Amino acid sequence: MTRWQPTLLEAPRAAALLALAEHRLAQGRYAQAAPLYQELHAVKSGDAAILLHWGFCLEQLGELDAAVSRYREALAIEPDFLEAHVDLAGVLWRVQDPAGSLAHAQRAVALQPMHPHAVRMLGTTLLHLNRCDEAETQLRRALDLQPGFGLARLDLALVLLLSGRLQEAWPLYAHRWQDSPALVRPAFVQAGSQWQGPQAQPLAGRRIVVYAEQGLGDVIQFIRYVALLQNDGASVCVAVPEALVPLLESMPGLVCIQPGLTVQVDCQVALLDLPLHYQTTLNTVPAQVPYLAAPAHLRAPWRERLLPWQDRFKVGLVWAGQPAQVNDRNRSLCLSELLPLMSLGGVQCFSLQKSDAGDYTDIRPTPEQLVDFTDDWHDFADSAAQMASLDLVITVCSAVAHLAGALGKPVWVLLPPNADWRWLLDRDDSPWYPTMRLFRRDFGEPRAAQVQRVVRALCERMGVAGEGG
Numbered sequence: 001m002t003r004w005q006p007t008l009l010e011a012p013r014a015a016a017l018l019a020l021a022e023h024r025l026a027q028g029r030y031a032q033a034a035p036l037y038q039e040l041h042a043v044k045s046g047d048a049a050i051l052l053h054w055g056f057c058l059e060q061l062g063e064l065d066a067a068v069s070r071y072r073e074a075l076a077i078e079p080d081f082l083e084a085h086v087d088l089a090g091v092l093w094r095v096q097d098p099a100g101s102l103a104h105a106q107r108a109v110a111l112q113p114m115h116p117h118a119v120r121m122l123g124t125t126l127l128h129l130n131r132c133d134e135a136e137t138q139l140r141r142a143l144d145l146q147p148g149f150g151l152a153r154l155d156l157a158l159v160l161l162l163s164g165r166l167q168e169a170w171p172l173y174a175h176r177w178q179d180s181p182a183l184v185r186p187a188f189v190q191a192g193s194q195w196q197g198p199q200a201q202p203l204a205g206r207r208i209v210v211y212a213e214q215g216l217g218d219v220i221q222f223i224r225y226v227a228l229l230q231n232d233g234a235s236v237c238v239a240v241p242e243a244l245v246p247l248l249e250s251m252p253g254l255v256c257i258q259p260g261l262t263v264q265v266d267c268q269v270a271l272l273d274l275p276l277h278y279q280t281t282l283n284t285v286p287a288q289v290p291y292l293a294a295p296a297h298l299r300a301p302w303r304e305r306l307l308p309w310q311d312r313f314k315v316g317l318v319w320a321g322q323p324a325q326v327n328d329r330n331r332s333l334c335l336s337e338l339l340p341l342m343s344l345g346g347v348q349c350f351s352l353q354k355s356d357a358g359d360y361t362d363i364r365p366t367p368e369q370l371v372d373f374t375d376d377w378h379d380f381a382d383s384a385a386q387m388a389s390l391d392l393v394i395t396v397c398s399a400v401a402h403l404a405g406a407l408g409k410p411v412w413v414l415l416p417p418n419a420d421w422r423w424l425l426d427r428d429d430s431p432w433y434p435t436m437r438l439f440r441r442d443f444g445e446p447r448a449a450q451v452q453r454v455v456r457a458l459c460e461r462m463g464v465a466g467e468g469g
Contacts, residue, residue, distance in 0.1 A: 014043050021053070030057040048074040052084050059087070062324060064095050082111050086121045093128040093418065095329055098443065101125045116146035124155050128418040130425060132163045150179030161421035170276035185270070186211050186239055195269040197277035204233030206266040209257065211239040213270050217399035219244055220406050221422065221432060224291045225274035226254055237263060246381035250293045285431045290408035294384035302385040305373070312348040313462055315341065316387060317370065318395035320357035330416035331397045333447045334362045340455045341394065342369040346462060350390065352383065352400050394454060397423070405433030414450055417443040
């Protein structure tokens with residue numbers, strides 16, 4: 001592809017704009033780069049590279065539909081633009097078009113069969129179609145083409161995790177610190193002091209700090225490993241988001257490090273490295289629940305608050321996750337799609353949707369349909385305390401799913417077709433949470449059909465005849 005060079009008539013402002021835009025793009029300052037590319041496009045509307053970079057900035061800012069449009073416009077100008085096919089493939093699966101994603105990834109590989117980024121993208125799109133064997137083949141080929149290719153290595157780890165091949169996956173997943181630019185170790189982490197596992201470094205009599213690294217749900221899921229560290233004789237303190245501290249303090253012997261507090265420890269470890277160090281397989285997942293509990297002083301007030309509905313089956317609902325999560329468009333659903341649950345006789349639904357659900361909160365249910373006390377929550381301890389008085393939690397893949405599972409509450413999770421690796425494939429239960437039931441949505445299946453299956457299951461649980469069965 002021929003790159004645009006500003007003409008004498010367009011220079012010098014256009015040249016300065018282009019240099020500044022590329023500088024900001026290289027620095028990851030996407031919000032500042034995007035308007036510059038927009039201005040450059042007005043000057044040179046037929047330049048595919050400008051559209052590509054503008055689209056990439058928009059994608060990083062979460063403006064996915066606009067990014068798709070820019071990539072398509074670039075391909076309209078240059079149909080064989082490899083980078084545009086790769087980038088378009090990388091965003092289409094996020095906007096519920098996995099078939100389109102696969103088509104553009106295949107086109108990129110057809111254009112340059114030995115291009116590692118094209119081959120890696122083909123593997124990634126196959127991963128999001130749950131075609132794990134094919135995905136593994138392509139990702140290993142990408143690594144052959146470019147040894148040490150971080151994105152391909154991380155995606156291969158996800159393929160193996162999704163396939164349940166945990167022992168093979170954890171060592172690859174440990175490379176995420178090098179392979180994922182978004183991951184940054186806390187400032188207190190010292191080089192060379194990372195714990196390497198119980199065989200290499202026995203913990204008896206030692207003090208270890210465990211630090212969170214990803215989302216709130218990840219912390220809740222993997223904090224269970226604290227008990228294993230303690231069983232090996234360690235004194236454990238954790239560095240976690242402040243919203244989780246009151247909840248995690250329910251764990252015996254656990255000390256939560258407050259922000260800015262300096263502690264003396266013998267070693268430290270990232271939370272999601274613990275499955276590697278304990279060589280976790282599907283058969284050895286530490287699945288004893290509950291391993292978290294709502295503080296006793298909060299449970300009683302919430303139990304009393306829910307007394308008016310003591311004769312009804314109390315169901316907590318979550319319909320959307322954090323919008324910044326890469327798969328949010330596939331996993332979240334509109335609140336209106338849960339109306340069949342809110343309309344069931346004998347059921348009272350309660351909102352557990354604390355985060356801003358944006359456009360997914362597309363209706364305003366009446367209190368008879370949905371009771372909402374979330375404005376009175378201060379942190380996850382309040383969430384857990386209210387949840388303790390519910391009969392069932394129904395949620396999309398979210399931190400609440402992990403919280404309910406960790407509390408040992410019955411929890412039903414509505415999964416997207418390309419579910420996260422931790423939910424594995426083709427099963428309706430989870431080795432991580434014994435009280436969990438999974439409701440998977442097939443590719444092309446309407447969310448309403450998925451919800452209707454949940455409605456039928458709830459009617460069966462309550463022993464009543466439900467709509468549609």
